[in-house]
Each structure stands twice: as C-alpha cells, then as structure tokens.
Amino acid sequence: MPPRYLYLDMNAYFASVEQQLCPELRGRPVCVVPVEAETTVCIAASYEARRYGVKTGTPVYEARRRAPGLVVVRARPRVYVEVHRQILAAVERVLPVEAVRSIDEMRFVLMKNEAPRAVELAKALKESIRQNVGDALKASVGIGPNRFLAKVATELEKPDGLVVLGGGNFPQALWKLELRDLPGIGRRMEARLHRLGIYTVRQLTEAPRELLRRAWGGVLGERMYANLRGVDLPEIPTKRRSFSQSHVLPPELRRPEKARAVAARLVVKAAARMRKAGYAAGSMTLALRFLSGDDHHGFVLLAPTQATRTLLKALDRLWPHGRCREALKVAVVLGHLVEHPGLPLFPEDRKNHLLALAVDRVNARFGPDTVYYGGMAGVRDAGEYRIAFDKIPDFSV
Ligand SMILES: [Mg+2]
Structure with a gap:
C-alpha cells in the first residue's frame, strides 16, 4: 500500500501557541481555559501539565491541585486563528494543503513521484513550521494509504510524531x-x-x-x-454547501435594532437546520440591503462549529454597529460546511450548556477560536420584539 496521504495534527495546540508567544511558559505546566468565567475546565493542556494528569475537560481547581505551579491562561481565540494562518503559510511552502480539517489539523495528498519521499516531506513540513512559526509548536504527522489511516497515524505518536501506516506494521x-x-x-x-x-x-x-x-x-x-484495509475511497461528497436564511423586512422591522434581532433569529434557524443535517459551519456571511439601496456584506471564517451561541457571536462581529441604517433585507449564510457525524448535537436546553459546549467542541477537535465575546445586546433586545428566541439558552453571562 503506497503512501498517498499525509495528515498533520498540531500537538496541544492552544497551550503550545501560548508557550510559543510567552517564552516564560515553556517547560511549565500550562492549561488554557475559556473566557467564560463559569466554564472552569481546561480546554487545552501543555504536555508538562498532561504529565500530572491534566487534560481537556479537567476542572481548573482539580488541575491546580494535581499540577504544582500550573499556569492558567485565558484562551485567546483570535491569536490561535492568526497562528493557524501562519502554520498554513509555512506548510504550503512544502506541500499544497488538500483540506484544512480544523484549526490544528490539515491534510495533504501525495503525487506518485512524491510518495517515495513521504517521510522526507513530513520532516520538511515540521521543519518549516519550526522555522517560520516557532519551535514551541510541535506536530504529529501521519502517513497512510488513505485519508483515514493517515489521520489515525497521527494518534499513534505524540507529541512530535511521525508514523507511516500501511507497511509491515499493519494492522x-x-x-x-x-x-x-x-x-x-x-x-x-x-x-x-x-x-x-x-x-x-x-x-x-x-x-x-x-x-x-x-x-x-x-x-x-x-x-x-x-x-x-487501506483502500483509498473517494470522500463522501458534501451534499450541502451552505445553509442560508433571508428575510425581507416589513416596515416595522426596518430599524437597525429590529433588523439585528431578525438577523439573530435567522442565524438561530439556519444553525438548527444545519445541526439537524449533521453539519458544522466553517464560515458565516451576513448580507444587508438598506432602504437607501446600498448593501453591507460581512464574512468571517470560523473553526467549524455547531453552536448557536458561537454563531450569534460571529454575527455580532459582522454586524455594522453604528453604521446600520433602515434595512430592507437581511440574509445569513452558514458556509464552509464540515460533516461531523460523530459529534453529539448541540444541547439546546442543558443547564451546563457552556461547560458541555467547551468540552464537546474540543473533544471533537474544534477550538474556542470561534468564540468571540461581543456584546449580545442586540439579541437580548430581540426578546422585546417578541421574536421567538426560546430555543437559545440564557445569554446573560
Ligand atoms: Mg491537535
């Protein structure tokens, strides 16, 4: 079975980024926590912290008890996205990326003439990240005859792994x-x-x-x-490309704050449909047509998410606060869809919503990079306009 695919998975990604950017954190047990105060679980742990049994999902008080000298760092989602872009640029100097699978995972296809040099190329990818992004960032690279085994190979050696599956060691x-x-x-x-x-x-x-x-x-x-068995199957084509919702506003909903509430409702609807179909969104587009005839377009890339709350925060970032005038039409598109059949559906009304979300998301190899902390005032206002928001858990964080 010749090597066909190369899969790269950054090790302890968020914690490593923190160690890369803050040299005083290197060699120390570090855990990253979400910004929400009550979500006191680690969403990432450095390898130094893992040695003490601290991992994703460990409550912070427990982590502190286990790992003496533990440094607790608040997540910096935008920074992780920025470093993700740097990593992409670094690896693309070596091989074109076939698919970005999450904020810390990407896949490459090997041409026939590249297959014999697979290990060499894997080393070159790591070296390029080291040189162009930073040496605190380590990756496990898996090489395999199909996409599945290449990814599985990254699980076999961590951190800084390099495993070829499909030869004599198989299965x-x-x-x-x-x-x-x-x-x-x-x-x-x-x-x-x-x-x-x-x-x-x-x-x-x-x-x-x-x-x-x-x-x-x-x-x-x-x-x-x-x-x-190493068969190279074609990928299941993504049946959907996007989920969109739009609404032409009647006169009583044209004021900016009402249009904002409608947009939030559209996000809620699109997200619910998307989850039902088993997808996560990797991007959001907001399109507004003003009464004056001109438009506003906003677009943001996200680490794939199914969480309504996260998507509403993305909407908040896209909304032209202060620049919004009387609106005639609002449209929201959830795009760059990723299939996540193994992911549990977003719990609509769980009390432990935030906690579950943080853990689920990371377990499914999402990152909190989708979590933007903007004011949710627009959404809260929405309730006053009797638009049904009963499906959204409490926002008053
Ligand atoms: Mg990883």
Whole structure:
C-alpha cells in the first residue's frame, strides 16, 4: 500500500501557541481555559501539565491541585486563528494543503513521484513550521494509504510524531488504540460496537464486513471495513454547501435594532437546520440591503462549529454597529460546511450548556477560536420584539 496521504495534527495546540508567544511558559505546566468565567475546565493542556494528569475537560481547581505551579491562561481565540494562518503559510511552502480539517489539523495528498519521499516531506513540513512559526509548536504527522489511516497515524505518536501506516506494521500498529481514537467512532457508535461484541481495535480490524455493516447500518460500515484495509475511497461528497436564511423586512422591522434581532433569529434557524443535517459551519456571511439601496456584506471564517451561541457571536462581529441604517433585507449564510457525524448535537436546553459546549467542541477537535465575546445586546433586545428566541439558552453571562 503506497503512501498517498499525509495528515498533520498540531500537538496541544492552544497551550503550545501560548508557550510559543510567552517564552516564560515553556517547560511549565500550562492549561488554557475559556473566557467564560463559569466554564472552569481546561480546554487545552501543555504536555508538562498532561504529565500530572491534566487534560481537556479537567476542572481548573482539580488541575491546580494535581499540577504544582500550573499556569492558567485565558484562551485567546483570535491569536490561535492568526497562528493557524501562519502554520498554513509555512506548510504550503512544502506541500499544497488538500483540506484544512480544523484549526490544528490539515491534510495533504501525495503525487506518485512524491510518495517515495513521504517521510522526507513530513520532516520538511515540521521543519518549516519550526522555522517560520516557532519551535514551541510541535506536530504529529501521519502517513497512510488513505485519508483515514493517515489521520489515525497521527494518534499513534505524540507529541512530535511521525508514523507511516500501511507497511509491515499493519494492522497490528492500530491495536494499541482505543475504539474511540478512530474517526467515525463516537460514544454512541462505541456503545453499539460493544453490543455487537467488539471492544478493541483488534477485534474491529478482524471483524467480518457484515458485522461492520450491521454496526453502522450499511454503507458507512463498508467504508470502515475498507478504510481499515487501506483502500483509498473517494470522500463522501458534501451534499450541502451552505445553509442560508433571508428575510425581507416589513416596515416595522426596518430599524437597525429590529433588523439585528431578525438577523439573530435567522442565524438561530439556519444553525438548527444545519445541526439537524449533521453539519458544522466553517464560515458565516451576513448580507444587508438598506432602504437607501446600498448593501453591507460581512464574512468571517470560523473553526467549524455547531453552536448557536458561537454563531450569534460571529454575527455580532459582522454586524455594522453604528453604521446600520433602515434595512430592507437581511440574509445569513452558514458556509464552509464540515460533516461531523460523530459529534453529539448541540444541547439546546442543558443547564451546563457552556461547560458541555467547551468540552464537546474540543473533544471533537474544534477550538474556542470561534468564540468571540461581543456584546449580545442586540439579541437580548430581540426578546422585546417578541421574536421567538426560546430555543437559545440564557445569554446573560
Ligand atoms: Mg491537535
């Protein structure tokens, strides 16, 4: 099985960025916490902190107890996005990126003539990041005959890993992983596999095709079976390109604050449809047509998110505060969709909403880079105009 894909996963990304930018944090246990005060769990931990058992989801008080000298850093989402751009620029000096999978993961395709140099190219990618972005940033690179195995290979050696899957080590090299380490196996699928008597990755690699068909309910099981055997399957095409909502405003909703409330409602609607279809948004576009005839367009790239709250914050950033006049039409588009079949749906009315969100998001390899902290005044105002916001949890943070 010749190497076809190269997958790059930054190690402890947020914590490493902090260590890169603040040299005094290097070599020290660091954990990054979301900005929301009550969300006191670590969303990232440096390897020094991990040695003490601090990881994503560890409550901060617990992390402090475990890791003496722990430095708790508030997340700086925009900085992580900026460094992400620098990393992209650095790796593209070596190989064109096929797909950005999240804020800290990207994938490359190898041409036939590049395949024999796969390991060399992987090293060059790491070196380019080291030289052009910083040496506190480490990546695990996986090389494999298909997209699935290239990604899985990044799980096998951390930090600073470089693993080739598909040679003589195959599939035994996978056996030390947990079922949940494999893409496409979330909590629910793991439970389902347990019910079918599959508890280990070894059992999964040895299971007959028919059993995997049953576990996944058809084609996806076939794909898992083939993926585990190194078959290079075409990607499932994304069926959707965007979710959009628009509204032509009646005279009583044309004032800026009312138009703002309508826009928020459109975001809520589009986000609900998007989640139902199993997607996360990687971008948002806002389009406004003013009564005067001119337009306002705003666009922002996001780390893929399913969270209404995050999307509303993005809207707040896009909104032309102070420059908005009487509006005639509002449109919102959620684009750059990513499929996240394993991700649990956003909990609409969970009390622990923020906590769950932070943990879910990071578990699904999202980043808090989508979390922008703008005033939500416009949305709160919306309630006064009797637009249904009952699906949004409490904003008064
Ligand atoms: Mg990572």
